[in-house]
Amino acid sequence: MPRLFRTFLTLCVVALAAAFVFAACNDDDDGGDDNGGDTSGVPELEDGVLNVGSDIAYAPFEFFEEGTTTPDGLDIDLAEAIAAQLGVEIEFLNIGFDGIIPSLDVGDFDVLISAMTITDERSEVIDFVPYITVxxxxxxxxxxxxxxxxxxxxxxxxxxxxxxxxxxxxxxxxxxxxxxxxxxxxxxxxxxxxxxxxxxxxxxxxxxxxxxxxxxxxxxxxxxxxxxxxxPEPYGLGVRKTSTELNQALADALQAIIDNGIYAGILADWDLEAVALQ
CATH class of the missing domain: 3.40.190.10 (Periplasmic binding protein-like II)
Structure with missing residues (x-):
């Protein structure tokens, strides 16, 4: 599926790691929103890795490419774009949907992206960054x-x-x-x-x-x-209530990829322009 964005984002992460040149990951000459790449003061990103939990069995949002253990899907591409914007690597943990919030809460990973609708009940337990509407x-x-x-x-x-x-x-x-x-x-x-x-x-x-x-x-x-x-309701990236700095970093990175056009490009790759954040 959308290999173009996957390759592009991988190259961006490498460029950031090697030279800390934020502009290398942007499509335009303006360098995007610098705030979208700021991870200072974010404890969960100190090791340079964004640890993501997802129930990878829900195409087209998250699924494994046939015969592989490589995750793919709209959510996967968006998470990788956000990680690239932050200048960090990304690792995915596959976990059943019913247990994903408890696993986030105990620290098995730091952010969930799993086609999760934001509800009042869920918002009592974790915080969300809305990213699409479905x-x-x-x-x-x-x-x-x-x-x-x-x-x-x-x-x-x-x-x-x-x-x-x-x-x-x-x-x-x-x-x-x-x-x-x-x-x-x-x-x-x-x-x-x-x-x-x-x-x-x-x-x-x-x-x-x-x-x-x-x-x-x-x-x-x-x-x-x-x-x-x-x-239709918003989906959200989920973080622990205590992860206030990470929540803000994710929100800034998401806004940056919306502003620089990467977000729209990913939605178009999956023919899901209709779910853009409203």
Whole structure:
């Protein structure tokens, strides 16, 4: 997939490490926003490495390239761009979504990027830097035999969903409005939930809209995505409540890659311009 940005960013990190020349990582002659590369006073970056946790099983945001242990995806590219802007290397830890906040909290890594919607409940535990805006989508069997057009149509249906996601919360709220409750079937990963729809175990899968669209596109015609994006909300880079300096450094680096055009280029590489931060 987008190898151009991956190669470009790697070269930027090398240039920064060798010469500390911030301008080497920018596309323009202005050198970008110098604040986006300032890591002084950030304890988590003293060793020159940004340690990132992610559930790498959620294409197109994070996934492993087929037959490899190399992570890829929109989130991965954005994290690498932020690390390059900060002038540090990056390391990824693959961890299940349901355990990712507890692992961040105990210090297994320093920042999470894992297609995580910012919610009030999560914000009580960790702090966030918003970076894109995404809604929920519904995957159904080809032909949409149940005529599902929105979340209300899931009442009385069996819906497959990944554990720990905002989609579980949405379905539980909807259940209070249903005459016949949704049968919510929870799986450890979204690919397994999608497969349950493909094999007839569930009537629909409920996941983030770009993921739903990707799953339908890769199903060889077995599945389709309902053309309705439900409740768009921001995704966030997550950090510990105590990591105030890191939070600010990430926010500055993100703004720098927005300003210098790298952010827009990465979204375009994944055909996801529609999820740009609003």
């Amino acid at each position: 809604g929920t989508g519904i995957v159904v069997p080809a032909g949409n035999p149940d005529g599902i057009t929105g979340v209300a149509d899931l009442c009385g249906k069996t819906v497959a969903v990944q554990i720990g996601t905002i989609q579980v919360d949405i379905l539980e709220v909807q259940n209070a409005l249903c005459a016949e409750e949704i049968n919510i079937v929870i799986f450890d990963t979204n690919p397994v939930a999608v497969e349950d729809v493909r094999t007839g175990g569930s009537d629909a899968n409920f996941s983030d809209f770009p993921v739903a669209a990707e799953d339908a596109a890769l199903s060889d015609g077995a599945l389709e995505v309902v053309d309705t994006q439900i409740d």
